[in-house]
Amino acid sequence: xxxxxxxxxxxKIGTTLLLILLVGIWSIPTIGLLITAFRDRTAxxxxxxxxxxxxxMTQEWTLDAFxxxxxxxxxxxxxxxxxxVTVPATVLPxxxxxxxxxxxxxxxxxxxxxxxxxxxxxxxxPLQAALVPVVRGLRFIKETTGLSLMGNFAGAWLVHSxxxxxxxxxxxxxxxxxxxxxxxxxxRIDGASWWQIFWRLVMPMSVPAVASFAIFQFLWxxxxxxxxxxxxxxxxxxxxxxxxxxxxxxxxxxxxxxxxFISLLVPxxxxxxxxxYFVRGLTAGSVK
Amino acid sequence: MIQDILFGLASxxxxxxxxxxxxxxxxxxxxxxxxALQKKVRAWAYLLPAxxxxxxxxxxxxxxxxxxxxxxSSGKKWVGFExxxxxxxxxxxxxxxxxxxxxxxxxxxxxxxxxxxxxTLTNQxxxxxxxxxxxxxxxxxxISFVSAATIWGFLYANxxxxxxEIGLLNALVKVFGGEPQPWMLISEFRLNSFLLMIIIIWxxxxxxxxxxxxxxxxxxxxTIEAARVDGAxxxxxxxxxxxxxxxxxVMSVFITVVIGVMKIFDIVLAMTGGTFDTSVLGFQxxxxxxxxxxxxxxSAIVAVLTVLIVPLMIIQVVTFRRQEAMR
Numbered sequence: 001x002x003x004x005x006x007x008x009x010x011x012k013i014g015t016t017l018l019l020i021l022l023v024g025i026w027s028i029p030t031i032g033l034l035i036t037a038f039r040d041r042t043a044x045x046x047x048x049x050x051x052x053x054x055x056x057m058t059q060e061w062t063l064d065a066f067x068x069x070x071x072x073x074x075x076x077x078x079x080x081x082x083x084x085v086t087v088p089a090t091v092l093p094x095x096x097x098x099x100x101x102x103x104x105x106x107x108x109x110x111x112x113x114x115x116x117x118x119x120x121x122x123x124x125x126p127l128q129a130a131l132v133p134v135v136r137g138l139r140f141i142k143e144t145t146g147l148s149l150m151g152n153f154a155g156a157w158l159v160h161s162x163x164x165x166x167x168x169x170x171x172x173x174x175x176x177x178x179x180x181x182x183x184x185x186x187x188r189i190d191g192a193s194w195w196q197i198f199w200r201l202v203m204p205m206s207v208p209a210v211a212s213f214a215i216f217q218f219l220w221x222x223x224x225x226x227x228x229x230x231x232x233x234x235x236x237x238x239x240x241x242x243x244x245x246x247x248x249x250x251x252x253x254x255x256x257x258x259x260x261f262i263s264l265l266v267p268x269x270x271x272x273x274x275x276x277y278f279v280r281g282l283t284a285g286s287v288k
Numbered sequence: 289m290i291q292d293i294l295f296g297l298a299s300x301x302x303x304x305x306x307x308x309x310x311x312x313x314x315x316x317x318x319x320x321x322x323x324a325l326q327k328k329v330r331a332w333a334y335l336l337p338a339x340x341x342x343x344x345x346x347x348x349x350x351x352x353x354x355x356x357x358x359x360x361s362s363g364k365k366w367v368g369f370e371x372x373x374x375x376x377x378x379x380x381x382x383x384x385x386x387x388x389x390x391x392x393x394x395x396x397x398x399x400x401x402x403x404x405x406x407x408t409l410t411n412q413x414x415x416x417x418x419x420x421x422x423x424x425x426x427x428x429x430x431i432s433f434v435s436a437a438t439i440w441g442f443l444y445a446n447x448x449x450x451x452x453e454i455g456l457l458n459a460l461v462k463v464f465g466g467e468p469q470p471w472m473l474i475s476e477f478r479l480n481s482f483l484l485m486i487i488i489i490w491x492x493x494x495x496x497x498x499x500x501x502x503x504x505x506x507x508x509x510x511t512i513e514a515a516r517v518d519g520a521x522x523x524x525x526x527x528x529x530x531x532x533x534x535x536x537x538v539m540s541v542f543i544t545v546v547i548g549v550m551k552i553f554d555i556v557l558a559m560t561g562g563t564f565d566t567s568v569l570g571f572q573x574x575x576x577x578x579x580x581x582x583x584x585x586x587s588a589i590v591a592v593l594t595v596l597i598v599p600l601m602i603i604q605v606v607t608f609r610r611q612e613a614m615r
Binding site: 011012015016018019022023026027028029030031033036044045046047048050077080081083084087088091092094095097099100102103104107108109112113120122123124125126127128130131133134136137153154157158159160162163165166169188193194195210219222223224226228231239242243245246253256257259260263264265267268270271272275 | 292293295296298299300303304307308311315317319328330331332334335337338339341342344345346347348350352353356360363406409412413414417421423424425426427428429430431433434435437438439440441442443451452454455456459463488490493548550551553554556568572573574577583586587590591593594595597600601604607610612
């Protein structure tokens with residue numbers, strides 16, 4: 001009898017109910033979006049989405065909004081553009097930052113601490129603070145050399161990479177500091193080159209930190225509006241399209257909802273698939 | 289369409305291969321140097337691409353921004369302090385600063401508090417429930433500000449009188465017998481700004497919850513047991529034993545959110561376009577630069593923003609040095 005009572009108490013029914021209520025409230029906005037995306041225009045215009053839950057049978061469900069935004073508003077093209085911006089803008093800063101973090105952790109050089117402190121300081125600089133001169137600089141390069149880094153993907157990769165570097169170097173270096181130095185020294189004695197040690201030893205061991213930064217950066221670039229808006233204007237990404245759709249409420253809420261739904265799909269899949277790494281990497285970098 | 293996909297794939301492959309090639313080339317060059325020199329140069333070879341990018345895309349532009357802030361709208365003629373004088377004599381700029389101040393005063397503290405609250409709750413239930421609840425609270429982390437604006441647009445939506453309500457908030461207000469409101473237009477007590485802040489808190493609570501929850505789990509069991517033996521209640525236990533031990537994490541989450549909130553921009557752009565007193569520095573910059581094409585004024589605005597960020601920078605560096613000393 002006592003055992004059952006203890007089990008009931010351990011189940012924490014009150015806390016669970018409170019959490020269900022909380023998570024319910026937390027999910028209301030997203031549920032509203034999902035439901036609206038599958039409604040037709042008149043329904044979305046004339047009744048609240050919550051009424052559709054109340055009577056799911058009498059409600060007409062349709063994929064029209066998806067068909068419309070994918071073709072007419074070319075959300076499909078933007079989906080591709082977003083991928084082309086995001087993948088290199090995630091991989092490149094990782095490569096550059098890993099190399100730098102490797103040098104900061106395992107190689108000796110003059111002024112190492114001061115340079116690293118500078119990188120820590122640069123972490124807080126908002127990207128707006130450098131934007132105007134960067135745009136002007138790229139325009140200047142285009143005028144003098146004909147090399148265009150504006151209006152195409154390369155410019156966005158460059159700027160995203162540069163702005164990701166301070167945080168990436170910081171996280172990776174903090175993680176690499178926890179790797180056993182003895183192992184690297186042993187590899188050196190066995191005749192491994194620094195290049196081999198980086199690719200065969202340090203990178204494989206740094207997977208948790210690499211993965212967590214990769215997810216962070218992927219979500220950040222995928223969801224970014226400002227840089228894509230400035231640097232890849234000829235090939236609009238999804239946030240850009242979505243903002244245009246937002247300005248067209250006249251065509252009905254269901255289009256914006258469907259567009260949002262499409263743009264959310266990849267980040268949410270990435271997020272749920274790799275959540276474990278995300279959390280581990282976020283907590284590993286911080287020293288208590 | 290196929291063409292776009294192929295072009296995209298080719299861009300990705302070329303971009304990544306070229307960057308790898310740069311490092312490979314640098315390494316090859318260093319390998320051909322005499323041994324003594326190799327030792328000195330190798331670190332710099334590995335740092336070179338990062339340093340080049342940081343200097344050319346971050347550091348020099350940052351300084352140039354301050355230079356431009358003393359120039360006219362086309363960024364070609366010196367105008368001294370004119371941009372700053374114009375900003376600080378313009379009452380709307382103070383309204384913008386007030387908004388930034390409100391964002392910083394409320395959003396980080398509330399994000400930390402709600403994260404702390406959820407973390408304490410989820411840490412009490414079984415592992416499966418903990419995982420499910422945490423995932424659902426954390427999920428908005430993956431949503432863009434623009435998408436969040438759409439999502440919350442459905443909540444705050446206001447329709448012309450006589451038409452059926454499609455915004456949840458107004459529908460609720462009606463149920464309780466109130467008048468539907470045009471929420472985004474109400475600037476009394478900055479109500480519209482506070483409604484925007486709720487969106488950011490909604491997005492970031494998951495982040496704060498995850499870090500704080502991990503910190504709470506790291507609190508040594510003995511300290512809690514000892515306090516219990518001494519007769520401490522749950523509330524005392526939390527304030528006197530747990531909170532002091534996780535304070536470092538709480539502060540670092542707080543600072544991270546402050547940094548994010550200082551440059552807040554997308555959400556204002558997507559929800560209100562800065563109208564009805566909702567503008568913030570980040571949005572003001574966007575407006576001056578892209579809509580008014582005023583390089584000088586835009587630069588002055590971010591210069592103000594950067595100066596406001598300097599204290600955070602100092603805190604970051606000091607915290608970092610303290611951590612290093614503990615290694």
